[in-house]
Amino acid sequence: TQILKKNDELARAMRAEFRAKGVYVINVVSSPGAGKTELLTRVLRELRARGLRVAAVVGDLATENDADRLGASGAPARQIVTGTVCHLEADMVARSLEGLALDGWALGDLDVLFIENVGNLVCPASFDLGEECRWLLFPCTEGEDKPLKYPTLINTVDVVVLSKMDIAQAVGFARTTALENIASMRPGASVFETSAKTGAGVDALVDDLVRRRDAFR
Amino acid sequence: TQILKKNDELARAMRAEFRAKGVYVINVVSSPGAGKTELLTRVLRELRARGLRVAAVVGDLATENDADRLGASGAPARQIVTGTVCHLEADMVARSLEGLALDGWALGDLDVLFIENVGNLVCPASFDLGEECRWLLFPCTEGEDKPLKYPTLINTVDVVVLSKMDIAQAVGFARTTALENIASMRPGASVFETSAKTGAGVDALVDDLVRRRDAFR
Ligand SMILES: Nc1nc2c(ncn2[C@@H]2O[C@H](COP(=O)(O)OP(=O)(O)OP(=O)(O)O)[C@@H](O)[C@H]2O)c(=O)[nH]1
Ligand SMILES: Nc1nc2c(ncn2[C@@H]2O[C@H](COP(=O)(O)OP(=O)(O)OP(=O)(O)O)[C@@H](O)[C@H]2O)c(=O)[nH]1
Ligand SMILES: [Mg+2]
Ligand SMILES: [Mg+2]
Ligand SMILES: [Zn+2]
Numbered sequence: 358t359q360i361l362k363k364n365d366e367l368a369r370a371m372r373a374e375f376r377a378k379g380v381y382v383i384n385v386v387s388s389p390g391a392g393k394t395e396l397l398t399r400v401l402r403e404l405r406a407r408g409l410r411v412a413a414v415v416g417d418l419a420t421e422n423d424a425d426r427l428g429a430s431g432a433p434a435r436q437i438v439t440g441t442v443c444h445l446e447a448d449m450v451a452r453s454l455e456g457l458a459l460d461g462w463a464l465g466d467l468d469v470l471f472i473e474n475v476g477n478l479v480c481p482a483s484f485d486l487g488e489e490c491r492w493l494l495f496p497c498t499e500g501e502d503k504p505l506k507y508p509t510l511i512n513t514v515d516v517v518v519l520s521k522m523d524i525a526q527a528v529g530f531a532r533t534t535a536l537e538n539i540a541s542m543r544p545g546a547s548v549f550e551t552s553a554k555t556g557a558g559v560d561a562l563v564d565d566l567v568r569r570r571d572a573f574r
Numbered sequence: 575t576q577i578l579k580k581n582d583e584l585a586r587a588m589r590a591e592f593r594a595k596g597v598y599v600i601n602v603v604s605s606p607g608a609g610k611t612e613l614l615t616r617v618l619r620e621l622r623a624r625g626l627r628v629a630a631v632v633g634d635l636a637t638e639n640d641a642d643r644l645g646a647s648g649a650p651a652r653q654i655v656t657g658t659v660c661h662l663e664a665d666m667v668a669r670s671l672e673g674l675a676l677d678g679w680a681l682g683d684l685d686v687l688f689i690e691n692v693g694n695l696v697c698p699a700s701f702d703l704g705e706e707c708r709w710l711l712f713p714c715t716e717g718e719d720k721p722l723k724y725p726t727l728i729n730t731v732d733v734v735v736l737s738k739m740d741i742a743q744a745v746g747f748a749r750t751t752a753l754e755n756i757a758s759m760r761p762g763a764s765v766f767e768t769s770a771k772t773g774a775g776v777d778a779l780v781d782d783l784v785r786r787r788d789a790f791r
């Protein structure tokens with residue numbers, strides 16, 4: 358459709374600019390409440406501790422809660438309030454980055470930029486935001502079948518993160534089945550298991566990010 | 575838009591037919607993995623035990639898993655595979671009911687029909703399916719802020735169900751905050767707390783359904 362075409366053209370221009378400025382951009386998608394903000398707050402802290410300059414923009418239909426929570430990491434974070442739109446589009450991100458620049462954070466000042474998408478396992482698959490890498494979170498609390506039910510989205514991602522794994526036992530999560538379902542739908546994806554509560558698995562995920570960024574520069 | 579207008583006209587005609595045939599129809603919405611199928615399987619069993627004739631149709635982008643699971647209750651259940659559409663529309667439900675009739679279950683044979691919608695907290699708000707009542711599930715595993723983040727959807731529902739409450743303590747769920755958020759966004763909603771694992775709260779939810787159905791007939 359016309360909307361996707363216009364979005365893709367802008368996303369391509371943004372990707373070129375991100376690359377020119379050396380900013381590695383990650384688009385993080387999941388269903389609502391999968392643990393994106395909790396995990397990203399830890400990841401932002403860890404990257405800052407490693408000396409990297411990081412920032413985040415986050416989309417929701419309503420509230421500014423998530424930007425406040427992400428900002429607690431010390432990294433600049435801006436909220437995009439989408440109103441009724443259930444996904445982020447490239448022009449929303451472009452406008453938010455202008456706002457970040459007004460706060461004194463130009464792209465050239467950043468090493469890594471996270472885009473936390475609206476909680477939704479469908480539309481975000483079709484909207485390129487100029488990112489270099491896509492993370493998809495599946496929380497152990499949602500069952501093992503989501504990779505099978507949302508084939509379009511999983512086919513667009515590079516990294517799959519099993520989140521909230523500190524309670525996997527409490528919810529009777531069938532980890533092997535989940536891993537098999539991910540492998541059958543997206544054989545090439547790297548899979549990480551994390552807990553934002555305990556920090557387990559976060560270092561390995563950040564190591565992978567740093568490796569991918571080194572290859573990108 | 576034209577799509578919504580056409581959908582609403584069909585939904586109105588379906589509602590008239592449901593009423594004429596005395597079938598009480600409930601549209602169940604939530605994010606992906608909130609526990610709709612697990613809870614509905616228990617509710618279908620309980621309604622059958624009370625002598626009511628029940629059936630279910632369920633929508634997903636892919637797989638027939640949920641219809642199989644719902645069918646384990648003994649009630650007839652049909653799957654609607656939507657492909658890329660992230661919500662159910664009235665014509666999909668109408669076609670599925672024709673299929674149910676071919677299986678020998680005409681509307682006149684039913685007291686209650688459940689429609690388990692596609693896991694999505696946005697689009698289902700705009701698509702009337704001819705239902706009499708809407709249930710919205712918020713699992714305790716998704717945090718307390720979802721009622722604030724998805725104002726459009728919560729404003730269209732009659733009943734809010736806090737699901738998976740057997741693990742509320744394990745995930746540190748702030749029950750009072752969640753209840754306040756629901757009350758601030760949807761003051762008129764009836765709120766129930768259930769666990770599909772232990773059965774807690776299911777009887778009260780079914781009692782409410784039976785009361786609403788009695789008022790409807
Ligand atoms: N502890 C606990 N887990 C539950 C409960 N209900 C569902 N679950 C788990 O939550 C996961 C998802 O449950 P489903 O019933 O498939 O959720 P759903 O809303 O139908 O999912 P979709 O149809 O894919 O959107 C499964 O792993 C269930 O075992 C509950 O009451 N307590
Ligand atoms: N036990 C446990 N709970 C977690 C973890 N990560 C997040 N949670 C809980 O899950 C709920 C949702 O977490 P968020 O980080 O807000 O999820 P989100 O994906 O950002 O949600 P949206 O932006 O609204 O889509 C909150 O109640 C968190 O406390 C985790 O690693 N372990
Ligand atoms: Mg968030
Ligand atoms: Mg289901
Ligand atoms: Zn959307």
Ligand SMILES: [Zn+2]
Binds near residue numbers: 659
């Ligand atoms: Zn939709």
